[in-house]
Amino acid sequence: MKKFFLALVAMFAITAVASAANYTADDAAIDAAIENAIDVNAFDLGNTATAPLGAAYVGLGNNDVVSILLTWFLGWTGIHRVYMGSTWWMWIPYLLTGGGFGIVWTLDIIFELIGLIDGSGLGKYYDNPNILMWL
């Protein structure tokens, strides 16, 4: 009973701390709440699902392979930048200059390939509002 009460107090503390406008959790309070909670063996498939994000995943819309293929074949139009979540008008400077006279287009391909090869992926280029996404 004491353990249950302590766990409830700790849960309240977690909620209070987590409501504050900061971006770090109170790990000590969370660990204490878990430590003081009653272990149950209730099996719930929801616990074992792979979803860590709390929202339904509805498909792979943004894809590194698609991004690099768009860059490769249509990069001079800037369509790959729009696909990768940049501002909607990003295609205009690309199209007007032929992908920065081919230079920006080529560097986009090179940096994307580097991202794929070194394993860092293209994540850093998504949602990027800069005309030169790799700067």
Next chain:
Amino acid sequence: MAVVLRKDLISAALLLIALGAFAQRRASADVEVKSLADGKVTTVTKRVFCQGNGRLVTVFSSPYEYTTVTNLKGEFKLYVPSSNEVFSRVDQSFASGNELLYLFLAGRQDNLGLLGMGYTLQGSSYDEEGYLKRTYTTKKKDTAPTVELVLKDYLPVYVAYLDHSGNVLSKMYLSQYTKGSRLVFPTRVTEITYNKEKHDSTVVRTIYSSISTEGTDPHFDFQVPAGAKPAGNPLDAMKKK
């Protein structure tokens, strides 16, 4: 003409090599998930084996021993070795794109797969402490309309799902990043989900350990045995000894 053709062939070969290397990336990790609600805690332990092409094998060790295989399309199989039974289902909630290890392996740490979920970026700004805050929205009805994603040094540290009134539905903290030779990954993830009706919350703490980018473990290529019997209820199959 021949020189131009040769350049094209070399470029195409480089592209194929890069795409192939990306698809073959592999990582595995031990995972302990503790879920806390109403003063009670449940524990799930497993090891995940993730590939760059989205194939995800998860070997659960407690509370029951079983193995799941899934991919980006949510083509999910659950195999119970003790009874040699298999449960199959196609469900996006089981898709490997939901697995944090896959998101980092695939380089989606920058948006945590939100773009793939149908969210669009509405704005971003830096605060005084150097945190980059991005706001995503969606019009889909089955998910939170607004998500706030906060990054520090281009790594996600905080995600909040908000309702139409701006109230937090759930929030997630990602911390204790490990920087291996090929994978940067948070070893501690805490998710807090608020239950407005019960005036309560659920806390899920996930600890990742023994993270490896060695792709030689045979579990990466695990296949459900051809002779496995179809299971009606996976939980019943797991309880069989």
